[in-house]
Amino acid sequence: MVKCLPIDQDFQKNRKVASKHNDHDVWGPVEPPEKLGIHGTIVAVDWDICTGDGVCMDICPVTVFDWADTPGHPASEKKSDPAREKDCIQCLACEAQCPAQAIKITPP
């Protein structure tokens, strides 16, 4: 498993939207399978840091996340996808609990 820095708190300034996935933006660079970018904006999950721990899924009170398969990615072969980021109530539980510090919440 690869140890990474936490998600960039200024990713919206430092990155550009590269694509869309499940109705949310993906902030590049995206070069699969090794670079997958940051998924989401309100609920942003850095897929290059996410280790597929799943605590975010367990604690989110409004079921924002779904699993996504990412075969060949060095940090993990499944990622937490903020599929329903617009439902987020900004409780910040996922951001606080993520062991990889891969999540940043930005209220809309």
Ligand code: SF4
């Ligand atoms: S901040 Fe709370 S409501 Fe929003 S995605 Fe994280 S756990 Fe879910």
